[in-house]
Amino acid sequence: MTVLTEDTEPQTAPAEAAKTAPRPRKRLGTRAYKVFRVAALVAVVLFLIAPLFWMLLASLKTNVDIYDTGKSFFFTPTFENYANVLQRNNYLVFIFNSFWVAFVSTALSLVLGVPAAYAMSRFTMHRSALVVLMARVIPGVSLLVPWYYVFSNLKMVGGFEVLILSHMFVALPLIVYIMMSYFDSLPLELEESAQVDGLTPIGAFRRITLPLSVAGMATAGILSFIFSWNNFMFALVLSGSKTKTLPVAIFDFVSYASIDWGGLMAAATVVTIPIMIIALFTQKYIVSGMTAGATKG
Amino acid sequence: MSVLTPPRSAPTRQAARTPSAGENFSGWANRHRKWLFAAPAMIFVGVLIVFPLAWTLYLSLTDSQGSVRAASEFVGLQNYLTVLSDVERFWPAVGRTLSFTGVALICEVVLGMCIALLLWRPFRGEKWVRVAILLPLVATPVAVGMMWRLIFDPNIGFVNQLLGMVGIPAQPWLSGQDTALGTTIFMDVWQWTPMVVLILLAGLTSLSEEPDEAARMDGANAFQRFFFITLPLMMPTVIVAILLRGIDALKTFDILYATKGKGGGSFHEVETLNVYAYGLSFDYNQYGLSSAVLILFFMIIIGSMWLLTMRKKAVSK
Secondary structure: OOOOOEOOHHHHHHHHHHHOOOOHHHHHHHHHHHHHHHHHHHHHHHHHHHHHHHHHHHHOOOHHHHHOHHHOOOOOOOOHHHHHHHHHOOHHHHHHHHHHHHHHHHHHHHHHHHHHHHHHHHOOOHHHHHHHHHHHHOOHHHHHHHHHHHHHHOOOOOOHHHHHHHHHHHHHHHHHHHHHHHHHHOOOHHHHHHHHOOOOHHHHHHHHHHHHOHHHHHHHHHHHHHHHHHOOHHHHHHOOOOOOOHHHHHHHHOOOOOOOHHHHHHHHHHHHHHHHHHHHHOHHHHHHHHOOOOOOO | OOOOOOOOOHHHHHHHOOOOHHHHHHHHHHHOHHHHHHHHHHHHHHHHHHHHHHHHHHHOOEOOOOOOOOOOOEOOOHHHHHHHOOOOOHHHHHHHHHHHHHHHHHHHHHHHHHHHHHHHOOEOOHHHHHHHHHHHHHOOHHHHHHHHHHHOOOOOOHHHHHHHHOOOOOOOHHHOOOOHHHHHHHHHHHHHHHHHHHHHHHHHHHOOOHHHHHHHHOOOOHHHHHHHHHHHHHHHHHHHHHHHHHHHHHOOOHHHHHHHOHHHOOOOOOOOHHHHHHHHHHHOOOHHHHHHHHHHHHHHHHHHHHHHHHHHHHHHO
């Protein structure tokens, strides 16, 4: 899987050797470093992947095989756990719930957040931005008690609306943060020349800036979808039996007397696989979103 | 939307006030677009934050418990006194929160810097390593918690199996009173070191190569170049990484609740402030006390963020 040989070394090594004159100690050092680097990278990859691989293996074992340490890697795979989880435990409903809540809260947050980020970036509204970003700092529990009180009085707890609202609360600051740094990096001249050509400021935003920001919005949207999909605490308190999301469903799995490890691992795999597939195809966006604003002074 | 309205300038403001209603709205919208754009999001966040926060502050001054609807009395700072003199649950929780965050952050930044340096220069197979880095980052924390529960299980877990092969006796890991917190820190390091790597890598790639090159010419070795050139230049990025990761680490809830359940385990082994406050609110319905804990917790978060921001300003100069 990992062929970790140096790519650029052949070009740079001779030049370097020429620069520093023939010193064998140095060349030995770089070769030792090359070996070390490959070994270290393999170790890093193993460290990150092995636990996930183990989870996948366990989800394909019967519970008898999970308890048999002799069958760690060699066993007859079975899809029984998945069949159990998907059919008997309503997981298809939970998958839909998770998807729906993540999708709607992301879409609404983009509608609210993108124009706000634009205004905050163009008019350098730092104090206003701080208000929105505060939402990232406040511990969620301190919001849950009042929310729970108000929403249960409004008979909204257990409905999708309240879950979507609470997830928007996570998504919106994230989107504003990412889009602000995106708009900051977008040159002003394009909009200005569009306005000289007769567009109104809002028209310039709509027809010039927005189309240019598709990549930024994709970044913000994908990350906010992932965060919503993974969110546990808000759904733990605010979801009902009909709106339960996947993380809560997995948590409920262990409240039974003895743990059905195979089923639990199948459930855990079911929740992580969709998000990992999305991540594989949108890698570029996720990386740029995670590092947004990190390298500005 | 009128296409004919020229860009804003002194005479435009007059021109925008044309008799037609559509023109009027468009002109108004364009002149007030700053707040028109920003207000909805700010109102949304404001209503969902300011009101709950004010309420939490109010609750922290009452003896509210059982049900938020039940009558409660104003007790002044009583809750704060109770909490601050509670050496059984509150102060240990503060200690655990700080040590969880501190140890996890140190491991993540040191490991993250090492991995970022490994990845800095291009190599074949880079794509695969980047995928591996991304996977823990996007995995659902609750599922990750369950995964580690199986791997660290004292009887059937793979970790003890592995230790057994090299002759080390089985460890209790998550079920041990002394080892549980360390094990959860390990999980946090596994999941979030990749984020630190991504941030630091973005910082490294944006560095100019000249200072490093000049130091190389002057005969500085790799260690000298890292500690005297690269690291000082990277300090602002390192602090951003600590800031972003630190906020989330202080508030860690999912993996702790998923692996140890209510109250952070039967001996409160992994009960951090967030888990403690959640338990007080939703497992024991002690709203007055939990609100006091939350306000204090919030002050700790704001305080540490403020310290880091000050530090960053000092470093950036």
